[in-house]
Amino acid sequence: MDGISLRLKQARKQKGYTQDSLAKAIGVSRGVISNIEYNKVTPQPLVIHAICSVLQIQEEWLLTGNGRMEISQDLERSALLLSEIYSCSKELSEEEQDYILDMIKTFQRHRDSLAQGTSLMESTV
Secondary structure (H helix, E strand, O other), rough: OOOOHHHHHHHHHHOOOOOOHHHHHHHHHHHHHHHHOOOOOOOOOHHOOOOOOHHHHHHHHHHHHOOOEEEEEEHHHHHHHHHHHHHHHHOOOOHHHHHHHHHHHHHHHHHHHHOOOHHHHHHHH
């Protein structure tokens, strides 16, 4: 056993899931999880995403072994925040989306200028 199959089995067991309970959690049959763990199939991206979401592990780690297995609290919070921003913004017109983006950039410049001890007007001139 190597690669993704080994990492999936390791993460699944570490998180306290059986093949059956993980399969139920992501809405597939136990055979799907078993086939991945025994290196019989290459998992579909949607299945990988669901596994990582349920197990709270990094997709890059599962696929390549690079990076950390665990999703950090900060990363998870950022991902949820970005998802919420995206959900809200897709209901806006393109002009409204541009306006919101400009507001965010203005806020960033203001924050940076405060950190540097300059005013926003000085930093934009």
